[in-house]
Amino acid sequence: MKEDLLHFIWRYQKFSPNNLKTTTGLALQVLSPGFLNEGVGPDFSNAKIQMDELFWIGP
Incomplete structure (x- = not known):
């Protein structure tokens, strides 16, 4: 699969958001995909993801 x-x-969240799970079976929800980073560093920044009761907000 090409990176683009x-x-x-x-x-654009072109996947089914229902019943997402981690490889260990934790419930996963993408609250925000973040913003495309066109500079050096991660491809997207400020993504917001919830895994069970844990919230991750990216750099």
Whole structure:
């Protein structure tokens, strides 16, 4: 899969958000995909993800 396609899928949430789970079976919800970073560093910044009761907010 080309990186541009993966960026498109993530940015516009072109996947089913229902019943997402981690590889260990924790419930997963993408609250916000963040913003595409066109500079150095992570591909997206400020994503908001919830895993069970834990909230992750990216750099």
